[in-house]
Amino acid sequence: xxxxxxxxxxxxxxxxxxxxxxxxxxxxxxxxxxxxxxxxxxxxxxxxxxxxxxxxxxxxxxxxxxxxxxxxxxxxxxxxxxxxxxxxxxxxxxxxxxxxxxxxxxxxxxxxxxxxxxxxxxxxxxxxxxxxxxxxxxxxxxxxxxxxxxxxxxxxxxxxxxxxxxxxxxxxxxxxxxxxxxxxxxxxxxxxxxxxxxxxxxxxxxxxxxxxxxxxxxxxxxxxxxxxxxxxxxxxxxxxxxxxxxxxxxxxxxxxxxxxxxxxxxxxxx
Amino acid sequence: xxxxxxxxxxxxxxxxxxxxxxxxxxxxxxxxxxxxxxxxxxxxxxxxxxxxxxxxxxxxxxxxxxxxxxxxxxxxxxxxxxxxxxxxxxxxxxxxxxxxxxxxxxxxxxxxxxxxxxxxxxxxxxxxxxxxxxxxxxxxxxxxxxxxxxxxxxxxxxxxxxxxxxxxxxxxxxxxxxxxxxxxxxxxxxxxxxxxxxxxxxxxxxxxxxxxxxxxxxxxxxxxxxxxxxxxxxxxxxxxxxxxxxxxxxxxxxxxxxxxxxxxxxxxxx
Numbered sequence: 001x002x003x004x005x006x007x008x009x010x011x012x013x014x015x016x017x018x019x020x021x022x023x024x025x026x027x028x029x030x031x032x033x034x035x036x037x038x039x040x041x042x043x044x045x046x047x048x049x050x051x052x053x054x055x056x057x058x059x060x061x062x063x064x065x066x067x068x069x070x071x072x073x074x075x076x077x078x079x080x081x082x083x084x085x086x087x088x089x090x091x092x093x094x095x096x097x098x099x100x101x102x103x104x105x106x107x108x109x110x111x112x113x114x115x116x117x118x119x120x121x122x123x124x125x126x127x128x129x130x131x132x133x134x135x136x137x138x139x140x141x142x143x144x145x146x147x148x149x150x151x152x153x154x155x156x157x158x159x160x161x162x163x164x165x166x167x168x169x170x171x172x173x174x175x176x177x178x179x180x181x182x183x184x185x186x187x188x189x190x191x192x193x194x195x196x197x198x199x200x201x202x203x204x205x206x207x208x209x210x211x212x213x214x215x216x217x218x219x220x221x222x223x224x225x226x227x228x229x230x231x232x233x234x235x236x237x238x239x240x241x242x243x244x245x246x247x248x249x250x251x252x253x254x255x256x257x258x259x260x261x262x263x264x265x266x267x268x269x270x
Numbered sequence: 271x272x273x274x275x276x277x278x279x280x281x282x283x284x285x286x287x288x289x290x291x292x293x294x295x296x297x298x299x300x301x302x303x304x305x306x307x308x309x310x311x312x313x314x315x316x317x318x319x320x321x322x323x324x325x326x327x328x329x330x331x332x333x334x335x336x337x338x339x340x341x342x343x344x345x346x347x348x349x350x351x352x353x354x355x356x357x358x359x360x361x362x363x364x365x366x367x368x369x370x371x372x373x374x375x376x377x378x379x380x381x382x383x384x385x386x387x388x389x390x391x392x393x394x395x396x397x398x399x400x401x402x403x404x405x406x407x408x409x410x411x412x413x414x415x416x417x418x419x420x421x422x423x424x425x426x427x428x429x430x431x432x433x434x435x436x437x438x439x440x441x442x443x444x445x446x447x448x449x450x451x452x453x454x455x456x457x458x459x460x461x462x463x464x465x466x467x468x469x470x471x472x473x474x475x476x477x478x479x480x481x482x483x484x485x486x487x488x489x490x491x492x493x494x495x496x497x498x499x500x501x502x503x504x505x506x507x508x509x510x511x512x513x514x515x516x517x518x519x520x521x522x523x524x525x526x527x528x529x530x531x532x533x534x535x536x537x538x539x540x
Contacts, residue, residue, distance in 0.1 A: 009278075010278055010300045010304055010315065010316070010317060010318075011300055011301060011318070012289075012291075012294050012295045012296055012297040012298075012300065012318045013295045013318070014300070014317065014318055016317060016318075016319075019282075021282075022337075024282050024337075024338060025282045025283045026282055027282040028282075030280045030281055030282065030284070031281060034280055045280065045317065046280070047280060047284065047286060047315065047317055048280075048281070048282045048283070048284055048286075048338060049286075049336050049338070049339075050336060050337035050338040051335065051336060051337070052335075052337065055335035058331055058332050058335045059332045059335050059336055060332070061328055061332055062328050062329045062330070062331055062332010062333055062335075063332055065321065065322075065325035065328045065329050065332075066319050066320060066321060066329055067292075067294075067320035067321065067322065068294060068318060068319070068320040069319075
């Protein structure tokens with residue numbers, strides 16, 4: 001992706017996708033998806049839709065009745081609220097408690113899904129870090145962390161160790177996950193790092209240069225890969241120091257790139 | 271305009287305009303307006319919005335709450351119904367009984383206007399056929415004809431002679447026009463052509479090659495200009511035969527091109 005907006009054709013036959021946010025100026029879905037439409041020869045377009053929280057229902061209800069609108073991407077702060085505006089929710093939504101995409105089904109109903117987690121896993125697999133059968137440690141039980149936790153379990157991690165400073169949030173997530181994948185989720189007073197194959201930061205720590213590290217690197221086994229979901233800066237302090245210690249690192253951008261494949265599959269774009 | 275869709279940039283900051291229709295595949299507003307945005311360096315985009323009549327209100331109410339949507343273009347069959355979804359209507363809407371554009375005002379309310387007529391007049395003036403002080407004959411008292419009749423009177427025609435085979439529609443239009451421009455509107459059992467400076471076809475006659483002429487050319491004075499609002503075919507039988515008789519002719523495309531200027535002014539695009 002470059003800093004220049006992608007250039008796309010628009011005509012009366014063009015199908016639409018909305019990306020809903022408040023604000024919306026920062027959204028990457030047009031830059032991510034519109035070149036895919038051009039590349040695939042699909043006459044479709046992602047447009048930004050700025051919806052205030054108190055108007056979200058009115059806007060979504062309207063968009064759902066636009067005959068040539070096939071889907072919506074959903075970003076901050078609408079990911080939780082938009083669940084209630086879908087007719088059905090996919091499994092990742094129930095576990096993560098939030099959705100980041102809606103699709104018009106063949107019968108005209110709307111299905112919500114969440115690809116934050118599967119996008120992360122797709123990115124891992126694409127980088128040769130298939131988590132199947134491995135032991136993972138995840139720090140951060142918020143929206144993204146929850147989705148990633150579920151996706152890692154769905155992808156077959158053997159044991160997922162969870163940590164968050166918000167104990168109530170941590171316990172609630174662990175309970176939801178344990179209902180689906182019993183016995184594979186562990187919560188501790190700190191992340192269990194010593195025997196992890198993969199350590200993931202799903203907290204905002206690292207967005208700012210003076211943030212503390214989300215977890216201590218000296219506890220990691222030498223073979224442990226370290227992943228961050230922060231995209232800006234591309235190289236967080238966590239990743240920089242992990243690389244210096246000889247760990248394999250995995251950048252935040254891969255989660256977004258991994259979602260591209262999920263979106264293509266979800267919307268049947270080919 | 272060419273047959274290829276205009277190519278435009280889209281990003282999170284892009285402002286939106288919708289063009290509402292059922293169907294929508296045929297709409298020309300994206301092809302007309304998007305190159306203007308590119309030319310003016312405005313980060314905005316017209317997108318097609320397919321709304322069924324029974325969902326029009328839901329769709330429009332939703333679009334009105336999209337913070338980065340500044341306007342709507344309205345086409346068949348929504349021009350009459352959309353009036354009731356605006357907070358205020360401009361003068362051309364009241365007379366024509368229909369709207370073809372809505373604008374978000376500074377206070378967040380929505381204003382409806384109709385530029386079918388003013389677009390026609392702008393096209394006339396641009397072609398050197400300023401109707402001020404002239405005598406015009408107009409055939410067709412439907413949506414477009416009503417708007418054109420009002421615009422011709424607003425532009426200062428001295429006398430407007432109206433004709434339509436639907437006498438009730440003709441009488442109702444003449445009464446609305448007479449309320450605004452008393453004494454300048456005449457309805458007859460046929461259009462008064464002999465002393466007209468301008469004769470306008472606002473009926474669908476001419477869309478098909480075997481249509482009869484909307485009015486007889488032998489009645490026209492030699493200096494009378496003949497205008498058609500039909501765009502396809504560009505050269506209707508009326509225009510072809512009028513040209514053969516030495517009349518100056520005015521093509522339907524000018525009405526659309528004339529609306530471009532109206533839209534630019536209405537939406538303050540510069």
